[in-house]
Amino acid sequence: MSTSAITPVPFGRRLKRFMADRPLVPLIILLVILVVILQILRPGIVNERWIANTIKFAIPLAILAGCQTMTMLTGGIDLSVGTVATVSAFIMATQIVNQDPVIAFLLAMMPAVLIGLINGIGVGVFRVHPLIMTLGTSLIGTGCLQVYQRTVIASGAKIPDFLAWLGTGVTWGFPNALLLFIPLAALIVFTLARTGFGRLLYAVGDNERATRLSGVQYWQVITALYLTSSLLAGITGLLYIGLIKAPSLSLAEPLVLPSVAAAVIGGTSIFGGRGGYTGTIIGALILTVLTTLLTILQMPEGARRILFGLIVLFVTAAYLRIVEER
Amino acid sequence: MTTNPLPQSPLLDASGVAKNYGAVAALRNASLSVLPGEVHALMGANGAGKSTLVKILTGAISANAGRILIRGEARDIRSPAAARRAGLLPVYQEPSLIPDLDVLSNLRLTGTPVEPFRAWVRELGIADLDLRDTARDIPLAVLRVLDLARALAAEPDVLLLDEMTAALPANLAEKVLEVVRRQGDAGRAVIFISHRFVEISALCDRATVLRDGETVGVVDIVPGVEEKIVELMLGTRIVKTHVAARSAAEKAVSAPARPRLAVRNLRVGTKLSDVSFDLRDGEVAGVVALEGQGQDELFAALAGSIRPSGGTIEVDGQPAKLSHPIDAIRAGIAYVPGDRSEALAMQRSVRENIALPFSAALRNWGPIPMRRERAKVLGAIERLQIDTRAQGEVQRLSGGNQQKVTIARWIAADARTILCFDPTRGIDVGTKQEIYKLLRELAGHGKSVLFYTSELEEVQRVCDRVIVIFGGRLVDIFPVEEADEPALMRAAYGLPRGAKADIGILADPTASDAPSSDALGTKP
Structure with missing residues (x-):
């Protein structure tokens, strides 16, 4: 339409424009590159089993990263997802011993609802910064879990067969966890793109004052958001215990910071208003593959962590540079 | 012209300046030449590129093409600090004092001498300013005057004023105009961006007119030049706008x-x-x-x-x-605030901004009826004739189009x-x-x-x-x-x-x- 479209644009700029319009493309390219490097370092490692295994481990991370994506869209963050997942998993594993599975499930989800509500009210009504709010509830949740652990120590724990099947099972080469993840991911993507709630998440993160003037009640959005985030985290906990099969007091904690990293690598801005879930899923895959890659390099743990951190920083910076115009 | 370099050689001479934002060309071929001692108006309809040109001249953004001479020397102004060193100082439409600091600390940040600043503030008609006041607590109109005083205290060769009198009450505006006029008399140059002909004809010596990112004319300000300027600004679109009796x-x-x-x-x-x-x-x-x-x-x-x-x-x-x-x-009852940045989610699309009130109520948090929303939004866009070439992000629209979006929202919502x-x-x-x-x-x-x-x-x-x-x-x-x-x-x-x-x-x-x-x- 404008004259600049007529003048020929150099290839580099065109490529950049293309990347900026489709931010998923550079992420997918990076993922493929990582897989190729892995194959070169350890020929034959990339096979059907490896892929299924990678996806299995990426899914819990991807769901937790979904919590981060949604909260980050509003300019927030949810650091309590690790604790919520752990608590749900732990309660499920201990209650299933004596209780009906449905009752055990409901009991396992109760702390998730409670922590989500407290987070939402704290952030939405009392305006506590999400970082502090969710860190606080996370610590409280961990403390409560320790108390709870003493009371049930005698009854023992077991992993329900269904969760083990869902967490580790593979059917025709596809991990069973996809049965849970695909509908969940589709729901998140649809919510963000095509529902009023999704719109509000972006709008609140972009300009809260403008949403207020448009009649949006901030506390409602935020409470619903943190409740959703916590519920997702609780479900992740159940899936994760089926995968790890060893309930512990810090089961899902190691996933918290990678979940933030996955969302950021996936192109969601921690300042709010920008991002999406598809990028986050690929971000989670990238982090999982990266972990495998660093594991087979047989480096000492310290060096591995240093490298992991450096790569995350580099990838994020490079990605933003490619995707952001100007 | 070049045979007699003093005193009529331009202080500032920019030519061929171009700037693109993605596919949108904000400036194509802008030029601006300012002589010492003149107050030079920079005019143009919305989106003509005035603000972009000013930002380039003051180093806030960099141009894609063009040449800027200051006192005959080619300068590459890469940052606001470089512009400052070259003697160019802007006063933008938005107040630039840091809200959480008091006035004095704000002055220190830019190394502005305090006494001249105080003198200018008094000159500009604000008698009772306490330098310990936090900028956040100072009314907008006064903040803008303080911005001007801060710029004046630094004694720049070229002062750029972007809509300086907008949102100023008449008494302050008059003082500001007086002071600006005297800057010109003192041999400095002022680039004055305004939509108000009264001010321009009272103040300015010449005007450069931009249209669609190009300089379309430089005119001397003489009585009756308004028609000419309006013609230049609007091109062939509107010959003359006149308010008829209400039909x-x-x-x-x-x-x-x-x-x-x-x-x-x-x-x-x-x-x-x-x-x-x-x-x-x-x-x-x-x-x-x-x-x-x-x-x-x-x-x-x-x-x-x-x-x-x-x-x-x-x-x-x-x-x-x-x-x-x-x-x-x-x-x-719908409220359209004066400050557009209060009403718009700047990174979101025109459509989402217009449709924002639709999703506000809890019962509308479900799936959006996309077709119905589209119809309502398009209706409002058409009614207000919003230029939607850059509709992906509202922040890329011109100020006038942004303003239209804030109103279109309530037309769509049928307030x-x-x-x-x-x-x-x-x-x-x-x-x-x-x-x-x-x-x-x-x-x-x-x-x-x-x-x-x-x-x-x-x-x-x-x-x-x-x-x-x-x-x-x-x-x-x-x-x-x-x-x-x-x-x-x-x-x-x-x-x-x-x-x-x-x-x-x-x-x-x-x-x-x-x-x-x-x-x-x-x-x-």
């Missing part, structure tokens, strides 16, 4: 018995007290006030943004409790009452005309509009009645027929109607129609 369709519909809004004894803290008036269906009521007389509080209270400390608001005869904007919106707070601030003539027309049409369709404007000439074009607020009190209500500019100005200063008093050039009824070069300062 029957635009006239207010006959007033119904019950007022749409009845405000009784409204009080907001110390800012507003005992304000009572009615707003009827089918009318545009103008609010006239100098800066900070309580009009902000009045609008905010009616919009449900702040809670009044006393009095009642009745909507359609029913007492209404407006404790959140949602209450006002449910009652059909019955619209509270417009200075909607034409700092936007181009063409868009202003469109907004006037729209407001009249809304009234014609039986809607009601409360319209605050900082430009008095707009009152006659748009309003049916005038509500005057002074010192937080409602001092007068009168029909538009009596609202010529001198009458409005007197009323705005709280002087009784009918009394004759000369109060500066802006009260001169001839000033806005036929500005003459001696309009400033010659009246007692």
